[in-house]
Each structure stands twice: as C-alpha cells, then as structure tokens.
Amino acid sequence: MPGTVLLLAASPVGKGRLVDAASVLPVLAAVAPAVLSGTETANVVELADPLEPQAVLTRLRAAATAPGPLTVFVTGQLQLDRKQHLPHLALARTTSATVRYTGFPWAWVREELRLRAPGTTTLLLDLHADAETWQWLRARPLDSGRANAVYGRIAPPPSRRVVAxxxxxxxxxxxxxxxxxxxxxxxxxxxxxxxxxxxxxxxVLAAPGVVGAGVPGGSAPRPPSALKGPRPQTPPEGGPPDGLDDAGRSQKSDSDPHTAITDAVQSGRHTAADALAAEHEQAAVRAHGRGSEEALHWTEVRADLAMLAGDPVRSCRAWLAVAAARLAAGQPPGTPAVEAAVDRAHHQWGQIREPAPARELGLALAELRSRVPGRRAGALDHVRKQLLQLQAQS
Structure with missing residues (x-):
C-alpha cells in the first residue's frame, strides 16, 4: 500500500523568526518519495512557510485520512498563545501578539491524527522554542498523540539576532x-x-508510541469541523526584589513569578529577570534546602536565563551545579534530570570563547562526563579533545 508524506516547514517572516525552517525543504525534496515514506511508493505533499492555519489543517486532515502509512516531517518554531498558554506552530504571519489567530495549534496535530490506526503514523520534528515556550516545556510534554511514533528534537532559543x-x-x-x-x-x-x-x-523526542498524557493547564482548542514549572510560594521575607516594578515588571508576578520573568526576558531586561529568579531560588533554599527540587528548579531557570542573556559561562556553571547537586543527593547518573543538566552544561561550555573559563569549566565537565556519559556516544571524548586544544593554546 502506498504511503503518504507531509513536509511542513514554517516560521514567521521578520524579526520574530527563530529558525530558517524552509531551508530544509530542498534537501528533503531531493529524497525519493519511497525513501521518505519507507514504502514502495508514496505521495508527497509540501507546505513551505504557509500563511493560514486553515491551509495547514486542510493538508494535515487530507494526509491523516489517506490509507497506508503516514510520515509527517515538521520543521519550525513553537510559541504560546497569550490566552491559554498552549503551544502553536508559528506560521509566516505569526507574531507574539497574534499567535492564537495566526499560529497552528499543536493540539490540532493530536486531534487530526487520533483516529489513525496505531503503528501507522510517524512524526519527525525539528522545532525551536521561544523563551516562554522553553520554560513551559519544563513541566509539560509536547503531546502529539499516544498512538503516534514521535522522534526529533526541540531546541532552546538561539542567541539574540541569530536565526538558527x-x-x-x-x-x-x-x-x-x-x-x-x-x-x-x-x-x-x-x-x-x-x-x-x-x-x-x-x-530529545524519542517515543515509539506515547509522548505525554495530555496538555494540562486549560482546554486545548479543537480544530474546525469541515517558562512554567514548579511554583514555590512568593518569598516570605520581603517579597520580590525592590525596583522590579519600576522597571516594568508584570503585576502578575505575585501569583506566577515565571510570567514576570518571561516578560522581563522578552523586553530585554535580563538582569531584572535573573534578580527575580535569584530571589525565589534563595527563598526555596531557606524553605527546603539547597538540594531540594524547589531550589534546583530555580537554579535551572537561572541557567536558562543566562543562556538567553548570551552568558554561556554563567549558564554552564549553573548547569554543572545542578548536576553535582543531583548526584550528591543520590540520584543515579542515568536519571533524565541528571543527564539533561550535564548535556546542557556541555552545550553551553561549547559556546564559551574565553580560554580561561573554558579550561576551568571544562575540567569540571570532564569529571562529570566520566560519571554521566549521557546517551550519545563520544561526549567524554569530545570534552577531552577540546581541553587538549585549550591547553595547547595556553
């Protein structure tokens, strides 16, 4: 039976673009349809930087109702709408203020594919998240349907003024x-x-059939028929740092500090965002202890904030601290949270351009990598080779 392939690449036009999604289509289009599908023959549908959510829905619905295996390749960026804070695939006209109307709700992917027979649908995803969505993903999976095989990656926001x-x-x-x-x-x-x-x-998305149990936090939008996380209480001693309101901090921060932090990041006030996260980190340490999940959550938030501010030294140092704290608390080296901390420290270390901090943090990373090699072959060898080059430069 012939297969069906849907190639979807979408990203906003203009300064809101995080990734040049459509650049992958010529490479995918050069692959024989049968190879894309893994069947003897296949029909291929291509959507390059579509303008309207309805157009994407029409093509997805047609692909979902076709007989035989379905393979969907999706490249683009995720953003949250302002009302329900649910993920959307940003389309060509999408801006941060119009996501709800111009983006493609990710819940529609799940909805359109839910009636397909188990084992007949494969999604391959290469997605970038903006700062707010990256924080949202800390506590929630990207639900693409329980019966679908989903593989790929969601990357953090690229550096400012860089299109990934x-x-x-x-x-x-x-x-x-x-x-x-x-x-x-x-x-x-x-x-x-x-x-x-x-x-x-x-x-990393690697699920042969189950990717999350749903999208919590509000009802997901249904298609037409034709930085969240754990929330410790507001610091009991004095509340948020003085001066943040004068700098334009959101009044919502008393109930959800993550909202205020995201607002600060999006307006370029990285110092204010880190100050607010640091206040909550210290409150969590006082209330629960340095190695508690509440405290480590805020350390992780600060590590991401440093990455978003373009400070890989501070980000790497924070991720190394998180990994060390989790190991000291008795978490096994293969625990996903431990592996993720070391992986992200490794990534940020690779962004450091100053030799002295690169050597210092590289030694700490090598020691951690010897205990937490991660799931990709060659990670420890990569650190050692880079350290040798740094030492040769000194």
Missing amino acids: VPSYMKAVATILRSGWRPPVEQLHQQALGRLGAEGYADV
Whole structure:
C-alpha cells in the first residue's frame, strides 16, 4: 500500500523568526518519495512557510485520512498563545501578539491524527522554542498523540539576532539521500549523532508510541469541523526584589513569578529577570534546602536565563551545579534530570570563547562526563579533545 508524506516547514517572516525552517525543504525534496515514506511508493505533499492555519489543517486532515502509512516531517518554531498558554506552530504571519489567530495549534496535530490506526503514523520534528515556550516545556510534554511514533528534537532559543538552522532535519535528509531509510529509531540516533555538542541542550523526542498524557493547564482548542514549572510560594521575607516594578515588571508576578520573568526576558531586561529568579531560588533554599527540587528548579531557570542573556559561562556553571547537586543527593547518573543538566552544561561550555573559563569549566565537565556519559556516544571524548586544544593554546 502506498504511503503518504507531509513536509511542513514554517516560521514567521521578520524579526520574530527563530529558525530558517524552509531551508530544509530542498534537501528533503531531493529524497525519493519511497525513501521518505519507507514504502514502495508514496505521495508527497509540501507546505513551505504557509500563511493560514486553515491551509495547514486542510493538508494535515487530507494526509491523516489517506490509507497506508503516514510520515509527517515538521520543521519550525513553537510559541504560546497569550490566552491559554498552549503551544502553536508559528506560521509566516505569526507574531507574539497574534499567535492564537495566526499560529497552528499543536493540539490540532493530536486531534487530526487520533483516529489513525496505531503503528501507522510517524512524526519527525525539528522545532525551536521561544523563551516562554522553553520554560513551559519544563513541566509539560509536547503531546502529539499516544498512538503516534514521535522522534526529533526541540531546541532552546538561539542567541539574540541569530536565526538558527534546522540541523536535525537536515541531518535526517542527508542520511535519507543515500537512498536507504534505516529503521526510524536508527535514523533518529544517526541524526542526533551528527549534531554533536550542538544538540546537547535540546529536548530529545524519542517515543515509539506515547509522548505525554495530555496538555494540562486549560482546554486545548479543537480544530474546525469541515517558562512554567514548579511554583514555590512568593518569598516570605520581603517579597520580590525592590525596583522590579519600576522597571516594568508584570503585576502578575505575585501569583506566577515565571510570567514576570518571561516578560522581563522578552523586553530585554535580563538582569531584572535573573534578580527575580535569584530571589525565589534563595527563598526555596531557606524553605527546603539547597538540594531540594524547589531550589534546583530555580537554579535551572537561572541557567536558562543566562543562556538567553548570551552568558554561556554563567549558564554552564549553573548547569554543572545542578548536576553535582543531583548526584550528591543520590540520584543515579542515568536519571533524565541528571543527564539533561550535564548535556546542557556541555552545550553551553561549547559556546564559551574565553580560554580561561573554558579550561576551568571544562575540567569540571570532564569529571562529570566520566560519571554521566549521557546517551550519545563520544561526549567524554569530545570534552577531552577540546581541553587538549585549550591547553595547547595556553
């Protein structure tokens, strides 16, 4: 039976663009349809920077009702709408203020694919998240349907004034251009391997059938028929730092400090965002202890804030501290939270350009990598080779 392939690449036009999503389409289009699908023959539908959510829905619905295996390749960026704070795939006209009306709700992906037979649908995703969505993903999975196989990555926001490249999807396309499609799990691992240290900060999606139990926090929008996280209480001693309101901090921060932090980041007030996170971190330490989940959550938030502010030294140091604290608390090296902390420290270390802090933090990273090698082969060797180069430069 012939298969169906949907190639969807979407990102906003203008300064809101985080990734050049459409740049991957020529590479994917050069792959034979049968190889894209993994079937003897296949029909391919391509959507490049679509303008309207309804147009995407129409193509997705047609693909979902086609008989035979369905493979969906999605490249783009995720943003939250302001009303329900649910993830949308940003389209060409999407801005931060119009996500709800111009973006494609991710819940529609789940809704359109839910009636397909289990084992017949595969999604390959290369997505970038903006700062707010990146924090939202800390506490919630990207629900793409329980019966679908989902592989890929969600990358953190790129540096300011930088448009990222869909490196994972380009790696997938390059592998497939050989003319042979390996089993999708193997294809996924090969693509991750080609990313190297670049991909250590990513949220890796590798689920053969189940990716999350739903989208909590409000009802998901249904298609037409034709930075959240744990919330410790507001610091009991004095409340948030003085001066943040004068700097334009959101009045919502008393009930949800993550909202105020996101507002500060989006307006470029990185120092204010870190000050507010630091206040909550210290409150959590006083109330629960340095190694508590409440305190470590805020340390992780500050690590991400440093990344968003373009300070890889501070971000790397914070992630190393999180990993060390989790190991000291008795968490096994293979625990996902431990591996994620070391992976993200590794990624940020690779962004450091000053030799002295790179050598200092590299030694600490090498020690952690010897205990937490992670799930990608060669991570410890990568650190050691980079350290040798740094030492040769000194």
